[in-house]
Amino acid sequence: FFITQFQTYKKRRKRKELNIKNIRITAKKLGFKYRVQLVKDGSYGRQDENGNWNGMIGEVMRGEADLAIAPLTLTAAREKVVGMTKPFMQTGISILLRKDISEETGLFDFLTPFTVETWVGLLIAYLGTAACIFIAARLSPCEWSQPQSEQNRFSLLHSLWYTAGALTLQGAGPHPSALSGRVICCSWWLFTIVLLACYFCNLSSSKSSESTHLTVKGFEDLANQEMIEYGCLAGSSTLAFFKNSNNPVYRRIYEHMERSKSFVSSVDEGVRRAKEGNFAFIGESVSLDLAVARHCELVRAHEVIGMRGYSIATALGSSLIKNFSVAILQLSEAGELAYLRSKWWASSCIADKAKSPTVQTHSIKGIFLILSLGLGLGTLLAVLELTFKSRRHAVEQRKSCCTVLNEELRLRLGTSNANRPQENVDKDKEKP
Numbered sequence: 001f002f003i004t005q006f007q008t009y010k011k012r013r014k015r016k017e018l019n020i021k022n023i024r025i026t027a028k029k030l031g032f033k034y035r036v037q038l039v040k041d042g043s044y045g046r047q048d049e050n051g052n053w054n055g056m057i058g059e060v061m062r063g064e065a066d067l068a069i070a071p072l073t074l075t076a077a078r079e080k081v082v083g084m085t086k087p088f089m090q091t092g093i094s095i096l097l098r099k100d101i102s103e104e105t106g107l108f109d110f111l112t113p114f115t116v117e118t119w120v121g122l123l124i125a126y127l128g129t130a131a132c133i134f135i136a137a138r139l140s141p142c143e144w145s146q147p148q149s150e151q152n153r154f155s156l157l158h159s160l161w162y163t164a165g166a167l168t169l170q171g172a173g174p175h176p177s178a179l180s181g182r183v184i185c186c187s188w189w190l191f192t193i194v195l196l197a198c199y200f201c202n203l204s205s206s207k208s209s210e211s212t213h214l215t216v217k218g219f220e221d222l223a224n225q226e227m228i229e230y231g232c233l234a235g236s237s238t239l240a241f242f243k244n245s246n247n248p249v250y251r252r253i254y255e256h257m258e259r260s261k262s263f264v265s266s267v268d269e270g271v272r273r274a275k276e277g278n279f280a281f282i283g284e285s286v287s288l289d290l291a292v293a294r295h296c297e298l299v300r301a302h303e304v305i306g307m308r309g310y311s312i313a314t315a316l317g318s319s320l321i322k323n324f325s326v327a328i329l330q331l332s333e334a335g336e337l338a339y340l341r342s343k344w345w346a347s348s349c350i351a352d353k354a355k356s357p358t359v360q361t362h363s364i365k366g367i368f369l370i371l372s373l374g375l376g377l378g379t380l381l382a383v384l385e386l387t388f389k390s391r392r393h394a395v396e397q398r399k400s401c402c403t404v405l406n407e408e409l410r411l412r413l414g415t416s417n418a419n420r421p422q423e424n425v426d427k428d429k430e431k432p
Contacts, residue, residue, distance in 0.1 A: 023069055025336060029327045037065070042266075044072060045313075046235040057082055060313050067320070068313035071287060073237040075308070083318050086325040087309020088337060091286040093238050095230070095301040096274045097216055113202035118364070122195065125371055126163055129188045132375045133181060134159040136382035138412045141389040142178035143382075147411050154181075167192050180381035187374020194367045218303035222280060223252045230280035231262030233270065238283060239263070241306045250305075253282075267291075274298055286310070293345050386412075 027034055045057025045068075053061055056068035060082050073091070074084050111119065137143045137154035144152050153174055154162070165172030166188055176182050216222050222230055230253070232238045242254035257263065264270040270281035271291045275298060281288070288300045312328075314320045331337050390405040 025331065026324065026327050029330070030323055034067075039068075044070065044236065045078065047077060053081060057313060060315055063315070066314065066318075071284065071310050072313055073284070073308050074311040075237050075240070077240075078313065081316060083314045083316050083321040084311040085314070085321055086328050087311050088328045088332070089286060089310040089341070091284045091308060091310060092304035093241060093282065093306040094285040094288055094304045095216065095219070095222060096271065096281040096283060096288045096291060096298055097228075097301065098274060098277050098297055099299045100277070110203065113199050121368060125191065125368065126167065128375060129184065129191075129371070130156075130159040130163040132184050132379050133162065133176070136178070136180045136184055136378050137176065139379075139382040139409075140178040140180045140385045142385055143176060143181055144412065163188065169196070178382070178385065180378045180385060182378075183381060184375055184378035187371050187378070190374075191367055191371040194364070198364060216280060216301065218301055219253060219305065220249050223249050223256070228278050228280055229260065229262050230282060231257050231260075231264055231270070232282040233267060234263035234265060236283075237308075238306075242282075271295065271298070289345055 023034060023036070039056045039059060041054055043055030045053055045055035047053050052058070056065070056070060056072065057078055059065045060068050068082075071089075071091070072078075074087055078084060114122070134154055134156050137159070138152055143154070144150065154176070162172045166185070169192070176185055216225070216228070232242070239254075239257075242250050242257070245251060245254070264273065264281070267283060267287055270283060273279040274281045274291075275295060285300065285304050292298050292300050312324055314324070328337075386408055387401075387405060390408055391401050393399075394401040394403070
């Protein structure tokens with residue numbers, strides 16, 4: 001048998017290899033030999049004004065080929081002039097677009113300026129800063145000079161509130177009076193200024209870019225907009241579907257394509273224009289799914305219309321039709337066709353890229369480093385302040401510095417004496 005075939009993706013041989021695999025399995029089941037040749041004019045087959053057919057359909061009609069194996073859509077016009085087997089694959093008509101055109105605004109898009117790692121780092125930085133302010137306020141004698149009689153102003157709850165107020169540029173008093181607390185606060189203020197500047201800059205950039213894009217989820221959305229161009233393969237069954245349809249939406253799509261002459265000469269061209277942006281390629285869903293699996297920046301719309309099947313074409317009245325139809329049904333029932341589709345349509349995209357620019361953690365790691373140094377320096381200053389006071393008291397009381405320092409730490413970090421109100425202390429002094 002001479003088999004004519006149309007190569008859709010010439011640069012990528014997946015479609016050709018899939019068709020050869022289908023031929024090999026069918027030939028083995030039916031027991032025949034074959035030779036494959038590409039169709040001369042590179043067309044599936046359409047009828048001109050004089051009633052003549054070109055492409056694969058024309059070659060089968062003229063006896064130049066015994067079979068036509070390709071994504072050849074089963075239509076009424078083709079069924080009249082050639083024999084068509086049972087469909088070996090179901091398809092429909094859908095839309096191929098870039099992801100930035102097809103995606104709609106999400107409920108939590110205000111979080112997109114930062115990655116998940118950055119948000120986690122911000123939460124850790126917030127809790128760490130609040131904890132450092134709380135510890136420094138308790139350790140520093142300049143901030144808490146009389147722990148026996150005074151109540152510490154910076155409780156854990158107030159430290160969290162103070163840090164949150166600084167993060168939103170609102171402020172929350174009282175402010176630290178010790179050098180250690182001020183160093184920690186200044187580091188946090190610098191961190192929040194840089195972080196908020198990065199956030200609002202990227203949020204504004206993402207929103208301005210989204211304002212030029214359009215959400216297209218189906219054919220009605222496509223027909224109701226004028227921002228992006230759209231077209232289909234010239235002379236294809238897809239074009240015939242819109243041309244012969246009585247649906248007002250589909251008629252508007254056809255009239256627009258006819259008026260703007262936005263047809264493409266090949267599927268390769270349609271995929272390329274869709275990748276460039278500002279163009280939606282209307283084609284058969286199976287071909288579009290293969291393009292999506294190979295090009296990660298593309299996506300197919302969920303809406304699929306005009307369901308039809310791919311069939312093998314033979315000469316009209318040929319005895320091969322019955323045998324091929326039975327073989328196709330047997331392969332389908334055995335799961336061979338489903339296996340081949342899952343094998344050749346497997347996506348090569350590893351991860352989905354974000355639709356708007358986001359600030360990565362490594363791009364602002366410098367400000368996290370500055371904050372860490374500030375927190376460490378402030379905590380160290382608080383420890384040094386307490387050490388100097390303990391040494392001075394150790395000389396006055398003639399005790400070792402370590403003993404006095406341990407007493408101060410137990411007094412300042414303990415909960416029973418440290419948080420005792422002033423009136424309770426006065427009552428203790430009045431007792432005999």
